[in-house]
Amino acid sequence: MSGDRLSARFAACASEGRAALVTFVTAGDPDLATSAGILAALPGAGADIIELGMPFTDPMADGPAIQRGNLRSLGGGTTLKALLAMVRDFRATDDATPIVLMGYFNPILAFGPERFAAEAKAAGIDGCIVVDLPPEEAAELTPALAAHGLHLVRLATPTTDAQRLPAVLNGASGFLYYVAVAGVTGANSAAAADIAAAVARLKAATPLPIAVGFGVRTPDQAAAIAAHADAVVVGSAIVDAIGDAAEARANDIPARVAAQVAALAQAVRTARKEQAA
Amino acid sequence: MNAEIGTLRAGPDSNGHFGQFGGRYVAETLMPLILELEQAYTAAKADPAFHAELNDLLTHYVGRPSPLYFAPRLTEELGGAKIYLKRDELNHTGAHKINNCIGQILLARRMGKTRIIAETGAGQHGVATATVAARFGLPCTIYMGARDIERQAPNVFRMKLLGAEVKAVESGSKTLKDAMNEALRDWVTNVHDTFYIIGTAAGPHPYPELVRDFQTVIGKEARAQILEREGRLPDLLVAAIGGGSNAIGLFHPFLDDKSVRIVGIEASGKGLDTHEHAASLAGGRAGVLHGNKTMLLQDEDGQITEAHSISAGLDYPGIGPEHAWLHAIGRVEYQSATDTEALEGFQLLCRTEGIIPALEPSHALAAVARIAPTMGKDQIIIANLCGRGDKDIFTVAAALGVAM
Numbered sequence: 143m144s145g146d147r148l149s150a151r152f153a154a155c156a157s158e159g160r161a162a163l164v165t166f167v168t169a170g171d172p173d174l175a176t177s178a179g180i181l182a183a184l185p186g187a188g189a190d191i192i193e194l195g196m197p198f199t200d201p202m203a204d205g206p207a208i209q210r211g212n213l214r215s216l217g218g219g220t221t222l223k224a225l226l227a228m229v230r231d232f233r234a235t236d237d238a239t240p241i242v243l244m245g246y247f248n249p250i251l252a253f254g255p256e257r258f259a260a261e262a263k264a265a266g267i268d269g270c271i272v273v274d275l276p277p278e279e280a281a282e283l284t285p286a287l288a289a290h291g292l293h294l295v296r297l298a299t300p301t302t303d304a305q306r307l308p309a310v311l312n313g314a315s316g317f318l319y320y321v322a323v324a325g326v327t328g329a330n331s332a333a334a335a336d337i338a339a340a341v342a343r344l345k346a347a348t349p350l351p352i353a354v355g356f357g358v359r360t361p362d363q364a365a366a367i368a369a370h371a372d373a374v375v376v377g378s379a380i381v382d383a384i385g386d387a388a389e390a391r392a393n394d395i396p397a398r399v400a401a402q403v404a405a406l407a408q409a410v411r412t413a414r415k416e417q418a419a
Numbered sequence: 420m421n422a423e424i425g426t427l428r429a430g431p432d433s434n435g436h437f438g439q440f441g442g443r444y445v446a447e448t449l450m451p452l453i454l455e456l457e458q459a460y461t462a463a464k465a466d467p468a469f470h471a472e473l474n475d476l477l478t479h480y481v482g483r484p485s486p487l488y489f490a491p492r493l494t495e496e497l498g499g500a501k502i503y504l505k506r507d508e509l510n511h512t513g514a515h516k517i518n519n520c521i522g523q524i525l526l527a528r529r530m531g532k533t534r535i536i537a538e539t540g541a542g543q544h545g546v547a548t549a550t551v552a553a554r555f556g557l558p559c560t561i562y563m564g565a566r567d568i569e570r571q572a573p574n575v576f577r578m579k580l581l582g583a584e585v586k587a588v589e590s591g592s593k594t595l596k597d598a599m600n601e602a603l604r605d606w607v608t609n610v611h612d613t614f615y616i617i618g619t620a621a622g623p624h625p626y627p628e629l630v631r632d633f634q635t636v637i638g639k640e641a642r643a644q645i646l647e648r649e650g651r652l653p654d655l656l657v658a659a660i661g662g663g664s665n666a667i668g669l670f671h672p673f674l675d676d677k678s679v680r681i682v683g684i685e686a687s688g689k690g691l692d693t694h695e696h697a698a699s700l701a702g703g704r705a706g707v708l709h710g711n712k713t714m715l716l717q718d719e720d721g722q723i724t725e726a727h728s729i730s731a732g733l734d735y736p737g738i739g740p741e742h743a744w745l746h747a748i749g750r751v752e753y754q755s756a757t758d759t760e761a762l763e764g765f766q767l768l769c770r771t772e773g774i775i776p777a778l779e780p781s782h783a784l785a786a787v788a789r790i791a792p793t794m795g796k797d798q799i800i801i802a803n804l805c806g807r808g809d810k811d812i813f814t815v816a817a818a819l820g821v822a823m
Binding site for chain 1: 599
């Protein structure tokens with residue numbers, strides 16, 4: 143799948159000699175209008191790739207921050223249909239920044255896998271990560287994704303040993319998401335040395351770019367990972383900030399998120415230079 | 420494989436599917452462990468030493484076999500079929516849940532796991548898990564919805580006496596579904612040393628299969644006992660269903676006996692037309708939650724909706740995948756009983772037989788009260804009395820307007 147937004151963006155970052163910054167926000171958090179504003183502000187702030195959470199009532203692989211983000215979003219009435227409309231609007235002004243959906247299978251199943259793939263592609267989605275759909279169960283979704291040219295991004299974890307890895311990689315596309323810690327989102331952070339070793343192991347097994355996430359909250363942590371990985375994913379820290387701002391009834395949430403993302407982007411963009419220096 | 424043709428008892432297939440239901444819908448972090456558990460269970464099934472230890476514990480610790488009791492005054496009052504009660508409420512800890520917990524903790528030990536976690540709704544499974552954890556000297560954490568903690572205070576205290584840590588779950592509807600989310604989050608975080616004892620015949624493969632297998636001791640005993648007592652098979656089996664482990668335990672050994680009518684009873688709460696119920700077969704659609712595909716209460720966007728039942732043990736928006744399949748193929752008939760009907764069944768058994776049932780099997784008793792009068796006096800019903808009602812007396816008192 144060459145020539146698509148994801149591979150173009152990874153190639154561009156690689157040519158600049160740096161990792162990509164992937165930012166996660168839950169669509170519709172804290173409400174659809176604010177969320178559209180956040181989405182629009184992310185690329186300018188330095189997000190290279192946007193990971194967009196599809197809210198679900200029972201996000202069992204997520205920690206408290208993203209659980210709350212999901213509930214805020216659902217409380218504001220977000221549906222998959224509304225999420226896709228928001229992405230369509232975003233694409234009117236940005237046709238380059240890749241958007242990958244992340245979520246759980248049941249809302250996709252309820253929408254219908256074929257309809258989901260068709261409408262997601264039409265809206266300008268580039269791929270998806272379905273947390274509770276391991277390779278063993280993926281046949282219900284993969285034909286529809288393939289037919290519409292959407293990437294299926296797979297997850298590798300600290301428990302993914304050499305025996306398991308081929309199953310994960312079979313059918314993986316776009317990039318490989320390395321979950322740096324066994325746990326839920328937003329919990330502990332992995333040691334930089336462990337991450338470097340894991341990235342090296344995965345790179346030996348696949349030509350896909352390796353993105354590392356889970357437990358990455360600060361610019362320093364992001365920079366440490368950016369020294370080794372092709373991309374760094376930051377999620378819960380941003381979602382927490384959105385939650386705090388929403389609770390404080392702030393009216394400048396997109397600007398606050400942009401400032402936070404700009405600091406992360408600065409760290410990611412200079413990580414390898416500083417390491418070399 | 421030829422020997423399996425014509426049986427309904429061969430499932431699941433090698434990927435854990437019962438027809439379109441079941442499967443392994445879990446985060447990748449858990450996949451290697453799920454596969455390891457499947458291997459460990461396959462090895463245990465083939466190991467005579469595993470069965471010997473399991474049977475020894477079931478006999479001397481749990482108190483099996485449980486009696487199959489002919490209920491004369493209940494039978495007379497209802498004026499129809501002869502009613503037998505499978506007395507699993509007489510087990511150690513007062514419910515059928517211990518059958519499964521004993522089996523799973525033996526598996527945990529075989530796998531070298533040193534920490535136990537579980538979810539609980541009514542607290543019966545939590546108590547049973549805390550019990551086996553104490554018996555085997557393993558630390559144990561039980562996740563329980565904050566709302567269930569309120570309505571099941573006696574069981575919370577029991578778990579604490581048994582040395583378990585009880586963690587209140589404040590997310591979502593604060594009931595069984597949310598407790599299961601939190602247990603899964605703990606498991607994914609502590610996957611290296613922790614064994615998750617799932618309490619019902621649901622969750623990712625191989626749980627629905629292994630929980631069922633550990634609970635089929637109910638149906639195997641009942642089958643032998645009724646053949647001994649009556650010289651023939653029953654005409655009707657009845658059991659209540661939340662996740663459905665007591666029901667599948669009773670039903671499974673009879674699935675191929677075509678003469679046996681089998682009825683599972685979902686909790687219809689305040690009524691199937693109210694949206695305040697827990698009847699995922701009657702009011703749900705196929706979906707994916709907690710590691711398996713099954714029938715779920717959900718809205719049109721695939722968001723899970725909250726279940727309601729007076730019985731905390733039935734207050735769950737899903738059902739075990741094998742029940743979803745048995746429903747789809749029509750082998751088992753699924754009906755429902757409301758909160759009010761369950762309260763009537765509860766009082767009926769207290770009054771006629773001197774047995775205080777849990778609110779969960781009170782739903783089955785409500786169905787027995789409905790069906791038995793329509794059957795002949797020479798016909799036989801076995802109802803699963805899967806738990807005793809001591810834990811529920813406060814809930815029942817409140818529902819009946821009695822101040823305690």
